[in-house]
Amino acid sequence: MAAIVSTVAYLGLEARAVEVQVQLIPGLPAFNLVGLADKAVGESRERVRGAIAGMGLALPPKRIAVNLSPADLPKEGSHFDLPVALALLAAMGVIDAEMLADYVVVGELGLDARITASPGVLLAALHASNEGKGLICPASQGSEAAWAGSIEVVAAPDLLALINHFKGHGLLRAPQPGEVDVAPAGPDLAQVRGQETAKRALEVAAAGGHNLLMCGPPGSGKSLMAACLPGILPPLDPAEALEVSMVQSVAGALSGGRLTRTRPFRSPHHSASMAALTGGGLKVKPGEVSLAHLGVLFLDELPEFQRAVLDSLRQPLETGTISVARANAHVTFPARVQLIAAMNPCRCGHLGDAGLACARAPRCAADYQAKVSGPLLDRIDLHIDVAAVTAADLVLPQAGEGSAAVAVRVAAARRVQTERYRDHPVRTNAEADGPLLESVATPDAPGQRLLVQAAEAMRLTARGYTRILRVARTIADLAGADHVARIHVAEALSYRRRPPTN
Structure with missing residues (x-):
C-alpha cells in the first residue's frame, strides 16, 4: 500500500511544495524516513508512532518507507509530523487517500495525538490558495490560516477529530480570521x-x-x-x-x-x-x-x-x-x-x-x-x-x-x-531613485544652485546627493508644495552630516 500527502518546506518567506510519500513494504518491521531531513524532521518518526499508538492503533508489521520529495530540498521543522501521520494512516487504510489529495497539510504532533502549533502556517495557507487546494492545520492556528482568503481550512485539535471529520462522524467548524489588534498607546x-x-x-x-x-x-x-x-x-x-x-x-x-x-x-x-x-x-x-x-x-x-x-x-x-x-x-x-x-x-x-x-x-x-x-x-x-x-x-x-x-x-x-x-x-520618498526621483524632486533654479554649491562644500557622495533630494521632496510634501523650492533644499541640507574638519 502507498499514499501521498502534500505539504510545504519553508525557504525564507517562500513555501516550496513537498510530497510526503509513504509505502508499506513486506519485510522486517522498520520505520525509515529519507529526503534530506534535519533532526527535527527525523524525530517525527517517534512522534508519529506515539500519536498513532495514543489513538489505540498499532503500526503494521511491515517496513514503513517515508520519502520527502523532492529529495534535494532541505526539510526543516516539526510541521512535517501531521502530513507523515496522515500519509501513513492512508497507507494503512484508516483514512481515504483521495480525500487528502486536495489539501496541503502542516502541523506538529504530540505523543497523545494532539495537533500543536508550528511556525509558518500563514505561508502554507497562501501556498495552498495559489495551488487551488485547502489546508489542514492545528486548531490553534486556524484563525491565522483563514487570513489567506477563500480557501477551505480544516483546523483540528487532534488526530482523532481529524479522522472523524473526514469520515463524516464529527465535522469541524471552519475557523474565522483572527482579530486585528489595537496597539496600546505609546509615549506622546x-x-x-x-x-x-x-x-x-x-x-x-x-x-x-x-x-x-x-x-x-x-x-x-x-x-x-x-x-x-x-x-x-x-x-x-x-x-x-x-x-x-x-x-x-x-x-x-x-x-x-x-x-x-x-x-x-x-x-x-x-x-x-x-x-x-x-x-x-x-x-x-x-x-x-x-x-x-x-x-x-x-x-x-x-x-x-x-x-x-x-x-x-x-x-x-x-x-x-x-x-x-x-x-x-x-x-x-x-x-x-x-x-x-x-x-x-x-x-x-x-x-x-x-x-x-x-x-x-x-x-x-x-x-x-x-x-x-x-x-x-x-x-x-x-x-x-x-x-x-x-x-x-x-x-x-x-x-x-x-x-x-x-x-x-x-x-x-x-x-x-x-x-x-x-x-x-515605491511606497515613500525614501524608496524613490533614479529617473523617477529626478522627475518628482528636481528643485527649481535657486534650489538647484544651492544644492550644487552645498554638494561641493559638504563633499556629498552621489548617495548623499540623492538622499538630499528625497528629504527635500518630503519637506515639500509636508508643506503642501507641488515643486521642491530653495527653502525645502535648505532645510534638507541642515539635516545632513557635515564632513570632519582637519
Missing part, C-alpha cells in the same frame, strides 16, 4: 520638553520613511522621541499587514492569528549578534531587521554595537532585502525598515559640557564616533544634534502639539506619496 510627543528641532526632524523622517540619527548627551530625550515614532506613523494597509504577518508567521511570533495594523518597532540591545540582527542561525530565521519590515528599527547606543554587525545593515538599508547565505540554503527576507539610531557624542556623553566632560575630550569623541563607519552614516538621511534638557525646560508646561496633530500631517504627506507612486513599486 507632548511629553518631550523642548527639542523642537529634533521633533521637526522626527516628523520629516516619519513623513518620508527616512533614516534618522540623533546625537546628544544622556537624558536628552533621544529614546523617548524614538518611542514616539510609531504613534505618528500611518497604520499598515491590508497588503502591508499581510506582509508583516508573513514574517511573524515564519518567526513563530504570530499568536492566535491576530494581525496588527500598527507598524513594527524593534529595539535590539547593542550586544545583539549579526545573526540576531540580520537573520540566520542553524535554522535560518528572520532577524530584527526583517521583523521590523515596514516599521522601525531603533538602535540605541549605536557605537556600542559591533562594527561588523552594523556594517551588515548596509545592504538591507539600500535594497530593502537581506540575503542570508548558508552552506545548505540561500534565503532572502524582506527588510524595508526605517532606521532610527541614537548615540552619545562621546563615551562619557558630556562632550559639550566642560564641567562634566572627561580629560580626553575632544579626542575621545573622535575615537567614539569612528566606531560607526562612514558608509553606514552616508545611508542615514537626517542627522541631528540633540541638546541637553535643562531644569528650565522641565518646568515648562507640556507642549500644546502632541502626536495626534503631527500624525495628521504625516498621514497627509504619505497620501500624497501613495498617489504619486501609484504606478511604481
Whole structure:
C-alpha cells in the first residue's frame, strides 16, 4: 500500500511544495524516513508512532518507507509530523487517500495525538490558495490560516477529530480570521520638553520613511522621541499587514492569528549578534531587521554595537532585502525598515559640557564616533544634534502639539506619496531613485544652485546627493508644495552630516 500527502518546506518567506510519500513494504518491521531531513524532521518518526499508538492503533508489521520529495530540498521543522501521520494512516487504510489529495497539510504532533502549533502556517495557507487546494492545520492556528482568503481550512485539535471529520462522524467548524489588534498607546510627543528641532526632524523622517540619527548627551530625550515614532506613523494597509504577518508567521511570533495594523518597532540591545540582527542561525530565521519590515528599527547606543554587525545593515538599508547565505540554503527576507539610531557624542556623553566632560575630550569623541563607519552614516538621511534638557525646560508646561496633530500631517504627506507612486513599486520618498526621483524632486533654479554649491562644500557622495533630494521632496510634501523650492533644499541640507574638519 502507498499514499501521498502534500505539504510545504519553508525557504525564507517562500513555501516550496513537498510530497510526503509513504509505502508499506513486506519485510522486517522498520520505520525509515529519507529526503534530506534535519533532526527535527527525523524525530517525527517517534512522534508519529506515539500519536498513532495514543489513538489505540498499532503500526503494521511491515517496513514503513517515508520519502520527502523532492529529495534535494532541505526539510526543516516539526510541521512535517501531521502530513507523515496522515500519509501513513492512508497507507494503512484508516483514512481515504483521495480525500487528502486536495489539501496541503502542516502541523506538529504530540505523543497523545494532539495537533500543536508550528511556525509558518500563514505561508502554507497562501501556498495552498495559489495551488487551488485547502489546508489542514492545528486548531490553534486556524484563525491565522483563514487570513489567506477563500480557501477551505480544516483546523483540528487532534488526530482523532481529524479522522472523524473526514469520515463524516464529527465535522469541524471552519475557523474565522483572527482579530486585528489595537496597539496600546505609546509615549506622546507632548511629553518631550523642548527639542523642537529634533521633533521637526522626527516628523520629516516619519513623513518620508527616512533614516534618522540623533546625537546628544544622556537624558536628552533621544529614546523617548524614538518611542514616539510609531504613534505618528500611518497604520499598515491590508497588503502591508499581510506582509508583516508573513514574517511573524515564519518567526513563530504570530499568536492566535491576530494581525496588527500598527507598524513594527524593534529595539535590539547593542550586544545583539549579526545573526540576531540580520537573520540566520542553524535554522535560518528572520532577524530584527526583517521583523521590523515596514516599521522601525531603533538602535540605541549605536557605537556600542559591533562594527561588523552594523556594517551588515548596509545592504538591507539600500535594497530593502537581506540575503542570508548558508552552506545548505540561500534565503532572502524582506527588510524595508526605517532606521532610527541614537548615540552619545562621546563615551562619557558630556562632550559639550566642560564641567562634566572627561580629560580626553575632544579626542575621545573622535575615537567614539569612528566606531560607526562612514558608509553606514552616508545611508542615514537626517542627522541631528540633540541638546541637553535643562531644569528650565522641565518646568515648562507640556507642549500644546502632541502626536495626534503631527500624525495628521504625516498621514497627509504619505497620501500624497501613495498617489504619486501609484504606478511604481515605491511606497515613500525614501524608496524613490533614479529617473523617477529626478522627475518628482528636481528643485527649481535657486534650489538647484544651492544644492550644487552645498554638494561641493559638504563633499556629498552621489548617495548623499540623492538622499538630499528625497528629504527635500518630503519637506515639500509636508508643506503642501507641488515643486521642491530653495527653502525645502535648505532645510534638507541642515539635516545632513557635515564632513570632519582637519
